[in-house]
Amino acid sequence: MIDVLWESVKIALNALVANKLRSVLTMLGIIIGVGAVIAMVSIGLGVRDKVQNSIASLGSNLIIVTPGAASSSGVRQAAGTNTTLTLKDAQAIAREVPGVSAVAPSVGRQYQVVAGNQNWTTNVQGTTPEYMDVRNLSVQSGSFITPEDVAARNRVAVIGSTVAGNLFGNGNPVGQNIRINNAPFKVIGVLESKGQSAGGQDQDDIVIIPLTTAQERLMGITYIQTISVQAASADVIDQVQDSITGLLRSRHRITPDKPDDFTVRNLASVMATAQETTATITMLLGSIAAISLVVGGIGIMNIMLVSVTERTREIGIRKALGAKYSNILMQFLIEAVVIGVIGGVIGIALGIGGSYAISSFAGWNTVITPLPIFVSFGFSVGIGLFFGLYPARKAALLNPIDALRYE
Template sequence: MFWESVLIAFEGLRANKLRAILTMLGIIIGVGAVIAMVSIGLGVQQKVQASIASQGSNLLIIMPGANSPSGGVRLAAGSNITLTKQDAQAIAREIVGISYVAPAVSQQFQIIYNNQNWKTSVQGTTPEFLTIRNFEVASGSFFSSRDDNARARVAVLGQTVATNLFGNISPVGQTIRMGNAPFRVVGVLASKGQSSMGQDQDDLVLVPLSTAQERMMGITYINSISVQVESEKLIDQAQNDITTLLRARHRLAANADNDFSVRNLTALLAMMTETTSTITILLGNIAAISLVVGGIGIMNIMLVSVTERTREIGIRKALGATYRNVLLQFLIEAIVISVTGGLAGILLGVAGARVISLVAGWNTVISPLAIIAAFGVSVMIGVFFGIYPARKAALLHPIDALRYE
C-alpha cells in the first residue's frame, strides 16, 4: 500500500505539472539562497583568516602613540614618536620566548626606472622581517645584516612594483632611483595578494633599516616593531613582559598611560572569526525565511488539491482506503515537492555561489554542512506544512466527500 500511495502521489503531481513546479519554486529559491549566502559568509571568513594569518604566526605588533583611555587628546597608534631601534634590540635580548624581532619604518616614495615610475610604500626593516611576515623571495635574494650595518643602497621589490616598473624584464641587478638616490635591486618577493582590507600586500619596496632611517628619511625613531613569539601559549606572557619592559625603558610613571600599544594578532583573528561567523549565520537565517514562504506555498497548493479531489477521496474511502492511506498519499505529495525543490535548490545554490565568485570576484566556500542542513530543512518543511492538508483529506467522511460538488 505504501508504494501504491507513492505512485498515486506522483500521478497527482504529473496531472498538474505547472502548478507543482511553481510550488517548488519557493523551496528551490529558499534552499539556493541559504547555500549561496552561507557560501559568501564562509568565503569572507576564510579570506579574513588567511589575510591575518599571512601577517605572520604568533605575531605581536608594537606601535607608538597608543590611545589613552584617561581623557585628553587621543593619538592614533603609529602617529607618535616613542619607539626606537634600541627598544627592538632590548625586546630581542631580554624577553623570554621571542623568536624574531623586526623594527620597521615606512614612507611613500616615487620609484623611477628609466622612463617608468611608480609611487609606493618604502619600508626599512631587518632581515628578520622576511621570516616574521611569511614573505618569500621569488628571485634574487634578501638583503643581509651586513647590508643593514653598512647602510647599503639595496632594495627588494614586491611583485606589483616589479611588474609596473620592469614588465617582463628581471629586476634583479637593475638600478632604480628612490628620493634621487640610486638603489640596486637584489631580489623580488613572491606575491601575497590583497589583505582582508583590500590592501595590496605586494605594493612595497623593502630596504635595510639603517639605510631608510639615515639616508632616506633622516629619522632616529621607528614606526613599528614586529615580534614573533615561539609558541601561541607564550603570547599573553610575552605581551605583558614587553609592556613592562617598554614602560621601564620609556620611564613612565605608575599612573601614566602607555605611549605605545602592543597588538595581539591571535586575539584579533579570534575576534574577526567570531564576527564573520555571526555574519554568516545572519545571512543564512535571512535566506531561510524564503524556505518558510515556500512551505506556506506547499500548504496552500495542497489545500487546493484536497478541495479539487474531494470526490476522488470519497471514492477511495468508499472502496476501503483507510485514514492512513489517504494521509500518506497527500503527505507524500508534499514531501515529493519539497525534496525535488530541495535538490534543484542545491544545484541553484552551488551554481549561484560559483557565478558570484566569478562575476563579483568574491571568495565563496561551498559548505557540505550548509547543503545538508538546507536540504534537511526543506524536507521537514514539506512534512510540517503537508500534515494539515493531508490530515484534512484523511478525515473526510466518505458520504460527505461523494456529495461534494
C-alpha cells in the first residue's frame, strides 16, 4: 500500500514539474491565502496584546471611581463632570471597605510648564504617595512625593520622561526648578517610561504633584476628580466594587429610588471587553484573508479539470493496463493535495516573513502563534483535497475505450 501511495506521489510530482508555470500559478492562490491568514491573524493578536498591556499598565486589580452620571433635569451627566467626590470619601473607602490594599485620590488639569527658556503643555496630576503603587509607577531617578509633602502642601513635582525630555533634553531634571501656571516647583524625581495607553495617549507626558498642593495652591478646588482603588486580589474585585458603591451611596445620602451620583468602573471588565473586541477583529481579519484560500481552491479545481482533459489518453492507457477506479482517483487526488501542501509550506514562510516585515517597517506589534499556522496549513491541504475530488472522480470514471479514442 505504501509503495502504491509513494508511486502516486511521484507521478503527481512529475506532472507538476512537467508543467512548472501552470503549477506555480495554481499554487499562488494557496500561497497568498495561507500567508495572508498568518499575517492578518498575527496583526490581530498584536493589537490584542498591545491593548491588554496598555490596560494592565494602568494598574493591577484597579477600580476607578469618578463623580457624575447623576440625573439632572432628566439628563444623565457624563462620568467625571460632577463634583460629588471628596478627599473624605477616599479616606472612608481606605478605612471601611474590606479587600482594599491602596487608595489614591487625584485631580488633574492641563497646564503650561516652564523650565528656563523651554515650555511644554502637559497634564498636571495632584495625588498622594499611594498613586505610585496603584498605577504601577516606578521612579527612574530621584524620589516620589511623600506623605509629608501632601501634609505641608509642598511645591514639589515628579515628571514623566516625555516632559523631562522636552524641558531638560539630556540633562538631569532632579533638583531643577520648573514653573507650573507661573507657580515655582522643585523637581524631585523622574518616572520610568510607560509608553502609550490603550487610547493612544502618552503616559509619560505627566507631572505629578501633592494632592493638597494641586487643590489649594494651583486649582483652588476642594473636590476630587478621581479615586483609584487597588483591590487586594482579582478574586475580590467585584466584592470591593459593590462595597464602594454601597459606602458612597450611604455617605452621599442617596435614597434607593435615586441613581448614583458617581461611577465605579472595574478595569477587569474593561479588559474583558477589550479582549472580546480584539478577538472579533482578529477573526474578521483572518476570515477576509481566508477568502483567498477558497479562491485558490477554485484555481486548483480549474487546473485539475484541464489536466484531466489533457491526460485523457494517458488515463485510458492506464485503465487498459488494469488500473482500477481507486488507482486513478488516488493519482489525481494526491496531485491536488501535493499542490495544497507545497503551496501551504511556501505560504507559511511568506506569512511569517510578512509578519516580521510588518513589525519592522510599519512599527506594528505582531504576534506569531502556532495555531493559525497549523489551521491555515490544514485548510490549504483540505482545500486541495476538496476541490481536487471532482476532477479526480471525473478522471476515474472515464470509459477506457472512449479515453483511448480521445484526440
